[in-house]
Amino acid sequence: MTTLAATAVSRPLLSRLLRGILPLLIVAIVAFFSVAAPGFLSLGNLSSLVLNNFVLLAIVAIGMTWAVAAGGIDLSVGTAVDFASLAFVVLLNGGYGLVVAIPGALVAGALVGSFNAGLIAGLGITPFLATLGTLFIGTSVQQLLSDGGQPIYIAQPVLPGLTAVTWLGMPLPLWLVLAVATVYGVILARGRLGREILAVGTQVQLARYSGLSIRQISLKVFIASALACAVAGIVLSSTVNAYVPMSGNAFLINAIGAVFMGTTLSRTGRANIPGTLLGVLFINVIANGLLLIGWNFYWQQVATGGLILLVLAFSFASRRQSPSY
Amino acid sequence: MPWSEILAQPLARRLGLLVLRRGSSGAFLLILAVLAVTAPNFLSPGNIANVFAQSAILGILAFGLTCVVIGGGSNVVAGGLDLSLAANLGLCAAVYSSLNNAGFDTVQAIGLTLLCGLAVGALNGFTVVVLRLPPLLATLASMNLIAGLELVLTQNSVLPTDSALLDTLAMGEWLQVPALAWMLLAVALLLGLLIQHSPYGLRLYAVGEYPEAARAAGLRVGLYVFSSYLIAGLCAGVAAFCSAAYFSGSTTGSGDMLLSVVAIAFLGVVFSRRLVANIPGTLLATLLLGFLINGFQLLNIASFWVNGVQGVLILLVVAMSSALRKEEGGL
Numbered sequence: 001m002t003t004l005a006a007t008a009v010s011r012p013l014l015s016r017l018l019r020g021i022l023p024l025l026i027v028a029i030v031a032f033f034s035v036a037a038p039g040f041l042s043l044g045n046l047s048s049l050v051l052n053n054f055v056l057l058a059i060v061a062i063g064m065t066w067a068v069a070a071g072g073i074d075l076s077v078g079t080a081v082d083f084a085s086l087a088f089v090v091l092l093n094g095g096y097g098l099v100v101a102i103p104g105a106l107v108a109g110a111l112v113g114s115f116n117a118g119l120i121a122g123l124g125i126t127p128f129l130a131t132l133g134t135l136f137i138g139t140s141v142q143q144l145l146s147d148g149g150q151p152i153y154i155a156q157p158v159l160p161g162l163t164a165v166t167w168l169g170m171p172l173p174l175w176l177v178l179a180v181a182t183v184y185g186v187i188l189a190r191g192r193l194g195r196e197i198l199a200v201g202t203q204v205q206l207a208r209y210s211g212l213s214i215r216q217i218s219l220k221v222f223i224a225s226a227l228a229c230a231v232a233g234i235v236l237s238s239t240v241n242a243y244v245p246m247s248g249n250a251f252l253i254n255a256i257g258a259v260f261m262g263t264t265l266s267r268t269g270r271a272n273i274p275g276t277l278l279g280v281l282f283i284n285v286i287a288n289g290l291l292l293i294g295w296n297f298y299w300q301q302v303a304t305g306g307l308i309l310l311v312l313a314f315s316f317a318s319r320r321q322s323p324s325y
Numbered sequence: 326m327p328w329s330e331i332l333a334q335p336l337a338r339r340l341g342l343l344v345l346r347r348g349s350s351g352a353f354l355l356i357l358a359v360l361a362v363t364a365p366n367f368l369s370p371g372n373i374a375n376v377f378a379q380s381a382i383l384g385i386l387a388f389g390l391t392c393v394v395i396g397g398g399s400n401v402v403a404g405g406l407d408l409s410l411a412a413n414l415g416l417c418a419a420v421y422s423s424l425n426n427a428g429f430d431t432v433q434a435i436g437l438t439l440l441c442g443l444a445v446g447a448l449n450g451f452t453v454v455v456l457r458l459p460p461l462l463a464t465l466a467s468m469n470l471i472a473g474l475e476l477v478l479t480q481n482s483v484l485p486t487d488s489a490l491l492d493t494l495a496m497g498e499w500l501q502v503p504a505l506a507w508m509l510l511a512v513a514l515l516l517g518l519l520i521q522h523s524p525y526g527l528r529l530y531a532v533g534e535y536p537e538a539a540r541a542a543g544l545r546v547g548l549y550v551f552s553s554y555l556i557a558g559l560c561a562g563v564a565a566f567c568s569a570a571y572f573s574g575s576t577t578g579s580g581d582m583l584l585s586v587v588a589i590a591f592l593g594v595v596f597s598r599r600l601v602a603n604i605p606g607t608l609l610a611t612l613l614l615g616f617l618i619n620g621f622q623l624l625n626i627a628s629f630w631v632n633g634v635q636g637v638l639i640l641l642v643v644a645m646s647s648a649l650r651k652e653e654g655g656l
Binding site: 073119123124125126128129130132133134135136137138139140141143144148253256257260297298299300301302303304305306308309312313316 | 452456457458459461462463465466467468469470471472473474476477480481584587588591627629630631632633634635636637639640643644
């Protein structure tokens with residue numbers, strides 16, 4: 001506590017600067033690419049960046065934000081995405097229509113979340129290992145159901161066509177991100193549950209002694225995280241018109257990176273939805289910009305890894321709250 | 326939850342520990358016995374030696390992770406964790422294949438490959454100890470970086486290579502036991518001596534479990550944590566030779582091994598008296614998984630089940646041990 005206060009007094013400007021590093025970096029990178037990569041600022045490129053890359057990762061990362069805010073982590077986000085996608089595709093192919101398929105997919109995602117919640121809240125397993133177990137079991141279940149990983153395509157007559165819908169000039173997936181971000185963001189920042197989640201995430205013993213039910217809160221958090229992933233699963237399968245087994249795992253690493261980069265925005269280093277969205281934007285803008293200036297996917301990954309490391313290093317160096325060696 | 330309260334009482338707790346400890350070894354033996362009866366040729370010396378050899382890559386990586394977990398403490402988010410191990414193996418294997426194909430002599434190629442593994446370990450140690458990033462994040466980011474470097478080096482293709490060293494590792498036998506199995510046992514023995522039976526190992530445990538006490542006792546905590554990441558990096562380098570021998574060169578997708586490595590290192594905890602990470606436990610967990618996969622193959626059970634069984638095993642083990650360690654609390 002004393003070191004934290006001392007830092008705040010002795011280096012107010014520096015720490016404020018470091019807190020703004022993510023937005024500043026994004027502005028700098030956008031400025032760089034709009035000069036270096038002709039076409040980066042074109043409407044076509046920006047809309048493809050947002051629709052093809054930003055939307056899915058953003059929704060998954062929003063769910064992950066809650067898990068991280070509560071002091072945990074959700075390694076099984078991909079499993080929830082995949083299960084929702086599977087239920088969605090199977091129900092559509094079964095001729096049930098969107099009215100059944102969408103709730104069905106949400107229920108499938110929530111099942112994964114409930115399984116996690118049962119392990120974490122019921123059996124007292126740490127979120128990391130509990131969701132790791134879920135991820136393993138989820139992979140096995142998917143392999144068994146899909147004959148080792150064969151995709152299931154949505155039949156032509158029942159194509160959902162959700163991604164083509166626009167409302168007030170904005171595509172539906174973007175509305176979904178907005179809706180999910182608003183709900184999760186407002187609850188986390190302003191709601192009673194949000195305060196409780198942050199209390200558990202900051203000082204679990206204190207939260208327990210204050211009479212909060214850690215069990216109930218983690219139950220809600222992990223079901224909510226999986227529900228967000230289920231929304232992503234629905235968008236994913238309506239984008240590619242198929243269920244591709246184990247495809248959700250691709251989001252895991254970037255979602256964790258985005259959430260923790262987003263914590264740099266907060267003075268106390270807490271996970272927050274605006275920060276997470278900026279983190280997702282950061283990752284996507286770099287990948288897209290590097291692609292446009294002709295770097296291949298391989299160098300993109302090196303650059304992204306390096307930049308994420310840099311942002312995290314800056315933020316944690318400014319905070320000095322992690323254990324000192 | 327009543328049964329966890331029962332387990333919290335001293336006598337019942339001791340009993341619970343006993344059941345858990347003997348239970349896990351018992352479960353191991355039971356699985357072996359069932360497989361021995363049902364799977365044809367399971368107990369033949371050739372098959373057992375095969376399992377040891379096939380477990381070498383995962384096992385050596387898991388030893389590295391075990392050292393990091395011991396030095397950093399077993400809290401998975403704030404404690405020791407190295408998610409970059411599998412990616413490091415991929416990079417080292419690619420480096421070795423490239424060097425070997427470019428005509429470097431044996432000593433140079435081996436030396437530079439191990440140096441590459443050590444460099445990655447040093448990067449992780451630097452970000453964790455000096456920059457004070459939580460290991461989960463630090464090694465996640467370095468994993469991305471390293472996986473990217475491997476892709477740059479290999480252009481996401483297989484780099485076939487061939488050398489006397491790889492031939493020896495892949496085909497060599499001594500006392501009718503394949504060389505890869507000897508590698509696994511040799512690394513286990515070396516690290517087992519270093520971690521379980523040397524002053525360094527004792528201090529590493531102290532640093533991981535009670536960093537404040539260790540610092541008060543005059544240990545340079547950061548140095549020990551740093552060294553644990555170096556050991557992990559070296560393990561990745563050694564495992565890279567096994568992998569290169571097994572696949573006759575570097576392969577893509579070595580990152581897929583990561584979660585199995587994590588699972589094995591945390592499964593190994595259950596084979597210890599005090600439920601802490603340890604080298605012999607990790608070796609047993611590696612072999613348990615190896616025998617399971619092998620048994621499934623012999624029984625013609627679809628390999629799709631392997632992940633699920635692995636997941637259930639982790640959850641069982643961790644649920645048991647966390648019920649016994651309720652006092653730690655937390656999410």
